[in-house]
Amino acid sequence: MRVMVMVKASPQSEAGEMPSTALIEAMGKYNEELVKAGIMQGGDGLHPSSKGKRVLFSGTSRTVIDGPFTETKELVAGYWLWTVKSMDEALEWVKRCPNPMPSDSEIEIRPLFEAEDFGAEFTPELREQEERLRAEIEARNAS
Numbered sequence: 001m002r003v004m005v006m007v008k009a010s011p012q013s014e015a016g017e018m019p020s021t022a023l024i025e026a027m028g029k030y031n032e033e034l035v036k037a038g039i040m041q042g043g044d045g046l047h048p049s050s051k052g053k054r055v056l057f058s059g060t061s062r063t064v065i066d067g068p069f070t071e072t073k074e075l076v077a078g079y080w081l082w083t084v085k086s087m088d089e090a091l092e093w094v095k096r097c098p099n100p101m102p103s104d105s106e107i108e109i110r111p112l113f114e115a116e117d118f119g120a121e122f123t124p125e126l127r128e129q130e131e132r133l134r135a136e137i138e139a140r141n142a143s
Helices: 021-036 087-095 115-121 124-142
Strands: 002-008 040-045 053-058 061-066 076-083 107-111
Touching: 002 040, 002 087, 021 040, 087 107
Parallel strands: none
Antiparallel strands: 002 076, 002 107, 040 076, 053 061
């Protein structure tokens, strides 16, 4: 099972405050454990929403909205992509995570869709295209 683990933004992360050396070291150790366990597939921290943009879609119209975005609790400050056996395993790993913020924080775990989740609408041709694109991405990342 693949999951996205999202570190929710805080007022400090939205203000662009960088983590302490101690927190960077603790997170580095934690990430090393995830990699050695074969769990972590990727992950990164994100700049504050003030450096981001959103695109609002309405029919054929596209409207660009510049950050910052107001609801801090709804923003993501960082993420991991993990492969785990179950949601329970993901929860156990998250519980071991150092607090990613200098204040209270929240981490959300959400399963990624797999091909079988889409049913008959995901035709054999579309599955083949998806597999080809994934293989191409892996090949590019390997070089």
